[in-house]
Every structure is written in C-alpha cells, then in structure tokens.
Amino acid sequence: xxxxxxxxxxxxxxxxxxxxxxxxxxxxxxxxxxxxxxxxxxxxxxxxxxxxxxxxxxxxxxxxxxxxxxxxxxxxxxxxxxxxxxxxxxxxxxxxxxxxxxxxxxxxxxxxxxxxxxxxxxxxxxxxxxxxxxxxxxxxxxxxxxxxxxxxxxxxxxxxxxxxxxxxxxxxxxxxxxxxxxxxxxxxxxxxxxxxxxxxxxxxxxxxxxxxxxxxxxxxxxxxxxxxxxxxxxxxxxxxxxxxxxxxxxxxxxxxxxxxxxxxxxxxxxxxxxxxxxxxxxxxxxxxxxxxxxxxxxxxxxxxxxxxxxxxxxxxxxxxxxxxxxxxxxxxxxxxxxxxxxxxxxxxxxxxxxxxxxxxxxxxxxxxxxxxxxxxxxxxxxxxxxxxxxxxxxxxxxxxxxxxxxxxxxxxxxxxxxxxxxxxxxxxx
Amino acid sequence: xxxxxxxxxxxxxxxxxxxxxxxxxxxxxxxxxxxxxxxxxxxxxxxxxxxxxxxxxxxxxxxxxxxxxxxxxxxxxxxxxxxxxxxxxxxxxxxxxxxxxxxxxxxxxxxxxxxxxxxxxxxxxxxxxxxxxxxxxxxxxxxxxxxxxxxxxxxxxxxxxxxxxxxxxxxxxxxxxxxxxxxxxxxxxxxxxxxxxxxxxxxxxxxxxxxxxxxxxxxxxxxxxxxxxxxxxxxxxxxxxxxxxxxxxxxxxxxxxxxxxxxxxxxxxxxxxxxxxxxxxxxxxxxxxxxxxxxxxxxxxxxxxxxx
Numbered sequence: 169x170x171x172x173x174x175x176x177x178x179x180x181x182x183x184x185x186x187x188x189x190x191x192x193x194x195x196x197x198x199x200x201x202x203x204x205x206x207x208x209x210x211x212x213x214x215x216x217x218x219x220x221x222x223x224x225x226x227x228x229x230x231x232x233x234x235x236x237x238x239x240x241x242x243x244x245x246x247x248x249x250x251x252x253x254x255x256x257x258x259x260x261x262x263x264x265x266x267x268x269x270x271x272x273x274x275x276x277x278x279x280x281x282x283x284x285x286x287x288x289x290x291x292x293x294x295x296x297x298x299x300x301x302x303x304x305x306x307x308x309x310x311x312x313x314x315x316x317x318x319x320x321x322x323x324x325x326x327x328x329x330x331x332x333x334x335x336x337x338x339x340x341x342x343x344x345x346x347x348x349x350x351x352x353x354x355x356x357x358x359x360x361x362x363x364x365x366x367x368x369x370x371x372x373x374x375x376x377x378x379x380x381x382x383x384x385x386x387x388x389x390x391x392x393x394x395x396x397x398x399x400x401x402x403x404x405x406x407x408x409x410x411x412x413x414x415x416x417x418x419x420x421x422x423x424x425x426x427x428x429x430x431x432x433x434x435x436x437x438x439x440x441x442x443x444x445x446x447x448x449x450x451x452x453x454x455x456x457x458x459x460x461x462x463x464x465x466x467x468x469x470x471x472x473x474x475x476x477x478x479x480x481x482x483x484x485x486x487x488x489x490x491x492x493x494x495x496x497x498x499x500x501x502x503x504x505x506x507x508x509x510x511x512x513x514x515x516x517x518x519x520x521x522x523x524x525x526x527x528x529x530x531x532x533x534x535x536x537x538x539x540x541x542x543x544x545x546x547x548x549x550x551x552x553x554x555x556x557x558x559x560x561x562x563x564x565x566x567x568x569x570x571x572x573x574x575x576x577x578x579x580x581x582x583x584x585x586x587x588x589x590x591x592x593x594x595x596x597x
Numbered sequence: 598x599x600x601x602x603x604x605x606x607x608x609x610x611x612x613x614x615x616x617x618x619x620x621x622x623x624x625x626x627x628x629x630x631x632x633x634x635x636x637x638x639x640x641x642x643x644x645x646x647x648x649x650x651x652x653x654x655x656x657x658x659x660x661x662x663x664x665x666x667x668x669x670x671x672x673x674x675x676x677x678x679x680x681x682x683x684x685x686x687x688x689x690x691x692x693x694x695x696x697x698x699x700x701x702x703x704x705x706x707x708x709x710x711x712x713x714x715x716x717x718x719x720x721x722x723x724x725x726x727x728x729x730x731x732x733x734x735x736x737x738x739x740x741x742x743x744x745x746x747x748x749x750x751x752x753x754x755x756x757x758x759x760x761x762x763x764x765x766x767x768x769x770x771x772x773x774x775x776x777x778x779x780x781x782x783x784x785x786x787x788x789x790x791x792x793x794x795x796x797x798x799x800x801x802x803x804x805x806x807x808x809x810x811x812x813x814x815x816x817x818x819x820x821x822x823x824x825x826x827x828x829x830x831x832x833x834x835x836x837x838x839x840x841x842x843x844x845x846x847x848x849x850x851x852x853x854x855x856x857x858x859x860x861x862x863x864x865x866x867x868x869x870x871x872x873x874x875x876x877x878x879x880x881x882x883x884x885x886x887x888x889x890x891x892x893x894x895x896x897x898x899x900x901x902x903x904x905x
Contacts, residue, residue, distance in 0.1 A: 369793070372710055
C-alpha cells in the first residue's frame with residue numbers, strides 16, 4: 169500500500185468552489201499534502217502515480233441517507249458490505265438510518281454501529297431514532313444518544329403522526345444541536361398506496377400515494393419548526409409543493425434544509441409502465457412535473473444535498489407483484505453517475521455545484537469535517553470519468569443486494585478510484 | 598388465419614383496431630358453432646391450455662374452459678389461492694411447474710395488478726390475461742364489444758354510459774380504452790370517491806339521472822362494498838338513490854337502449870331485483886346473458902388466433 173499518491177493533470181473540484189482547478193493532487197500519509205500546478209516530487213518508486221487527464225477529481229462524497237440493515241437484516245446488507253458498496257460509489261462518509269432490528273434507539277446500539285464501522289474505509293455515523301422503536305409514541309433518550317455519537321435524529325421509514333410529540337422532540341432537540349431528519353408521510357393518504365397517485369397509477373390499477381401525503385406533513389413540520397426554533401432537515405423530497413414550501417420557509421428564516429435522492433431526480437412515474445418493482449420506492453417517484461421542480465430546486469439552491477437513500481432488499485422481496493414487493497432501491501454505487509447524468513448532462517448544472525451537494529453541502533448540515541479537498545486535511549478523494557458512459561449491470565453490483573432501479577440505464581460519471589484516508593480503497597475493474 | 602402481432606394478450610391496448618375487428622369476425626363464426634347440435638370443432642386438437650387462477654373465479658374460468666373444449670383443446674384448471682401463494686417466488690415456482698408439463702397457453706388471473714405481465718415476462722408461451730388486480734381484463738372488454746356489435750350492428754357514434762366504481766375496476770380500465778378506440782362516445786357516471794384521481798380527460802357525470810334518457814348503452818360496474826381498501830362510499834341506500842337501475846329508470850331509457858353488466862350482479866345494489874327478474878329480465882333491454890354467451894365465442898376466437 170502506497171503512503172504517497174500523486175494524481176496528475178486533474179480537474180480538481182475542492183467541494184466548495186464551483187470552478188475546478190486544473191493541476192495535481194499530492195497525498196501523503198493520509199493527508200492532502202499539496203494541490204498545485206505541476207507538483208514535482210521526483211520519481212520515487214514508492215509513489216503511486218495516477219494520470220487524471222480529462223478526469224474529475226473531487227472530495228470523497230458524503231451520503232447523508234443510507235440503510236445499512238445491520239444489525240438485524242444482515243442478509244440484505246452488513247456494515248462491511250455497505251461500506252464496500254459506498255467505496256465503489258465514491259462515498260467515504262455516510263449517515264446510516266436507525267430502522268434496523270433492533271432499532272438504534274439505545275446508546276449501546278449506536279456504539280455497535282460505530283465500532284463495526286471503524287476500519288471499513290468509510291466514516292460511518294449513525295442517526296439515532298427520535299422515538300423508541302420508531303413507534304411514534306415516546307421520545308428516545310436524545311441526550312444520551314447524542315453523547316453516544318448520534319449525528320442526527322430520525323425515524324426514517326416512519327413519520328411521527330402525533331403532532332404534539334413531534335413538537336416536543338423539536339423543542340428538546342435544540343439542546344443537543346443535532347438535526348432532525350424527517351421522513352414525511354401522512355398515513356391517511358399513503359395507506360395501502362404503492363406508487364405516485366396520478367395518470368400511471370390510474371391506468372395500471374396500482375394504489376396511489378397522493379402528493380398530499382408528503383405536503384401535509386411537511387407543512388405541519390414547517391409550522392412546528394417555526395414555533396419551536398428547531399433545526400429540521402426534510403429528507404427525500406418528491407413533490408413540487410414541498411420544494412415551494414421549503415423555499416418559502418427558508419426565506420422566512422425557518423431553520424430548515426432538505427435533500428433529494430438521485431432516483432427522484434432521474435426518473436418520473438412513466439417508468440412504472442414496465443411494472444418493474446425496482447421503482448417501488450417511498451416516497452414514490454412522482455410525475456414529470458414534480459421531477460422538474462426537484463431539478464429546479466437543486467439548481468436554485470433550495471435543495472441542500474443529494475442522497476442515495478440506499479435501501480437494500482433481497483431478490484425474493486422484489487421479484488414479486490407490486491403489492492407484495494418491498495419499498496426501496498439501492499443507490500450508493502450510482503449516486504454520482506445518476507445525479508451527474510440527470511443534472512449536469514440533462515439540465516446543464518455546473519459540475520462544481522453538484523459536487524458540493526454531494527460533499528461539503530451534507531457535511532456542513534451534519535457538522536462533519538469532511539467533503540472538501542484542502543491542504544492539510546484528511547485525503548478522501550474520488551476520481552471520476554465523466555467522458556464516456558457506461559451501462560449499469562446487475563452483475564457489477566458490489567452491495568449485497570441487487571435491487572437497483574438503475575439496472576440497464578446508461579449513465580455518465582463512472583467512479584475510477586476512491587481514496588479514503590489517503591489509501592486507494594476502490595479501483596474500477 | 599391471421600396471428601396477432603403480440604404473442605400474449607395482457608392489455609386491451611395490445612390489440613390494434615384491425616386486430617380487434619379480426620377477433621370480432623372470427624368470434625362471429627364461432628358463435629354459429631355454439632348454436633349447432635354438435636358444438637365442437639377439431640381446430641385446437643392436441644393443444645393444452647391451462648387456466649391458472651390465483652384468484653377465485655367461476656364465470657371467467659368456466660367461459661375459457663367451454664371455449665377451449667369447443668375447439669378440442671385439452672383444458673386443465675389450476676386454482677391456487679393468492680394467500681397460499683403470497684410470495685412472488687411461489688408464483689414463479691407454480692408457473693415453472695406447469696411449464697414443465699409442456700403446455701401451450703396459460704390463461705392467468707391474479708388479484709394483484711401487473712402479476713399477469715410478471716408471468717408473461719418469465720415465459721415463452723402465450724398468456725391471456727383473465728384479469729389482474731385493478732389493472733386490466735381485456736377479454737371482458739372484447740366480449741362486451743362483441744355483444745354491443747351484435748345488438749346494434751355498429752359501434753361508431755354509439756353513446757355508452759359506464760356507471761359505478763372505477764377506482765377498483767379492471768373491467769372499466771379495459772372497456773373505456775377499447776370503446777373509445779372503436780369510436781364510441783364514452784361517459785362515466787360516478788361520485789368523486791369512486792373515480793381515480795386523474796380522470797379529467799373523460800366526461801364525468803355524478804348520477805344516473807344525468808345520462809338515463811340519452812344513452813344507447815348503460816354499462817353498470819360491479820360495486821364491491823366489501824373489497825374497498827378504504828370505506829369509500831357511504832352506504833348502500835345512497836348508492837341506490839343515485840346509481841342503481843330500477844324499473845322507473847329503465848323505462849325512461851331510449852327505445853332500443855341496452856343495459857349491460859360484467860356480472861355477477863349485486864341485486865338490489867347496481868340493479869334492482871325487479872329489473873333483473875327471475876330466470877329472465879322482464880325488460881328486453883337487459884342483455885347481461887348475451888354478454889356471457891359472447892364470452893365463449895370471443896374466447897374461442899382469441900385462442901384460435903393465438904394458438905391456431
């Protein structure tokens with residue numbers, strides 16, 4: 169293993185500035201030693217040399233929404249297999265969600281995830297549950313959980329239906345200075361729903377989930393956040409209305425941020441025609457108009473981060489009818505390429521802007537010292553080939569589960585190298 | 598003999614208007630066979646057709662069985678309850694088992710939308726969708742069209758009002774598509790909670806009163822109070838008042854107008870006892886039995902075009 173790496177002739181995105189710097193990146197002993205034009209370090213055999221002509225080099229990505237399924241569902245994913253999948257996707261820092269079995273609602277369980285996450289090459293931070301067992305009835309010991317390493321609080325997968333309880337959680341969360349990451353769903357509207365309620369759910373005879381499911385709860389939580397002064401983060405936006413509401417709330421000074429998944433940016437509900445259950449996700453992939461509003465929300469800065477919402481499921485849980493299939497798609501390995509293809513190739517977003525939404529943007533929201541390439545900082549870096557395109561194939565998937573909505577898609581932005589803590593942890597085959 | 602352009606019939610949209618007319622013509626000639634004393638021709642001798650029903654059904658299953666037997670195909674019934682085959686793997690395992698017996702065509706019904714397509718995607722032999730969830734029931738639409746054509750001698754410009762629960766109806770999804778494609782004027786009669794969200798492209802009325810005097814055909818959908826995911830419609834009494842066909846309403850229909858229903862009729866809900874009659878309706882507008890008769894002819898035609 170090389171302790172020194174030099175990457176030559178790269179378009180270097182530092183995670184903050186939109187414009188790239190054309191030059192070399194020198195990594196030594198796990199740190200960024202130098203970023204400059206034409207760095208000369210002699211020709212020692214002990215240095216790994218990478219020619220990055222025509223390539224993008226950017227900070228290791230920060231994915232703030234991942235399901236690792238460990239503990240409890242190790243047949244779908246483990247902390248180790250999830251980390252390997254992340255590295256294949258250029259992700260070197262991630263926040264994992266607490267809907268495991270048992271739910272991450274006790275300090276010892278956070279400790280388990282933190283311990284197991286060490287030495288995987290990925291910095292893994294757990295989010296702790298807001299309510300015990302994600303049942304939406306009693307608040308967890310948020311203070312003890314924060315001390316044990318909770319990077320945020322979330323009942324992801326579930327919404328807290330009880331508004332008063334949500335309000336109390338918001339008020340108390342201020343004391344611990346950790347964001348609340350909110351999965352928004354109004355059960356009266358989402359109950360028994362499978363896909364976006366609209367033209368395609370109608371013609372396919374699949375039960376729909378109205379936009380109102382998201383919008384009502386987001387509206388409620390904006391009101392509660394305004395009243396409580398809590399720091400809230402709405403995860404996986406899917407509707408046009410939610411983008412508009414959050415934009416307005418930000419203008420009014422509510423302490424709110426939000427993210428969107430790569431699959432909600434990439435697909436609209438016309439994909440359902442195939443009855444392919446890989447597209448059964450929550451919140452549902454919505455109409456072309458909603459997708460367009462999400463893209464605009466990214467471009468105008470309303471949306472603060474792009475996430476994978478990596479949700480592994482077994483083939484047997486997906487190769488069934490729409491009604492029986494589990495919700496979710498994996499996404500770590502396609503996070504960059506899917507968002508680059510839909511935003512930079514499709515809609516002309518500057519690559520540097522996307523880079524910050526995948527790196528320093530989420531890092532800042534979570535208070536992580538990550539997501540930038542700077543002299544003297546930990547060397548987490550990714551080299552990406554944005555020139556050609558590649559086809560996503562089931563057999564190339566690194567994750568333990570293969571339920572990817574992107575299988576068969578042509579994407580641009582293949583990950584070539586992932587460097588974590590100064591070491592090459594992934595190299596494309 | 599013209600084969601259909603697709604190997605299977607999953608969705609009514611799989612058929613072009615020309616193919617629909619071809620099926621109608623063939624069904625016409627098969628209808629004659631069913632009126633003979635010896636109701637059997639050797640057309641599909643040596644072919645094996647399997648009725649694979651994951652959802653209980655008597656009428657559709659029997660109709661396919663009669664159709665296949667009149668064409669001399671061997672017909673096997675395989676009925677499995679959806680609950681004992683809850684997992685997708687088991688659907689696939691069942692299909693694999695049946696395929697290993699070297700059969701020629703599957704007629705599949707399942708209570709989940711998309712399940713029949715899932716079966717079709719897995720296998721090379723043709724599949725006929727006998728109803729999948731709330732999605733499609735293409736053979737019902739074809740037999741409805743055949744019945745209408747038989748009664749009116751034409752299709753273009755006919756006014757049809759379809760009434761009832763569109764949200765949960767696979768029959769409606771297939772019928773609307775086919776009737777519009779064949780140039781009929783389709784109106785829907787339903788209250789808001791029984792309509793899918795995005796039906797703004799159709800002419801929608803809220804009560805039978807709005808269409809009763811002006812329609813050539815009144816097509817009543819089956820109202821399944823017990824099958825609704827949510828309790829949508831307030832009460833049977835309310836349904837009767839605004840949406841059921843009683844004798845005073847049927848008497849106000851145009852001369853020669855027809856009443857249809859995919860069956861089985863919930864007496865006293867969609868159509869009153871009085872209108873239905875005992876063995877036969879006292880009103881010759883009611884052509885529900887003609888639909889059943891048409892079903893055999895149309896299914897014979899489809900088996901012939903797919904397997905012949």
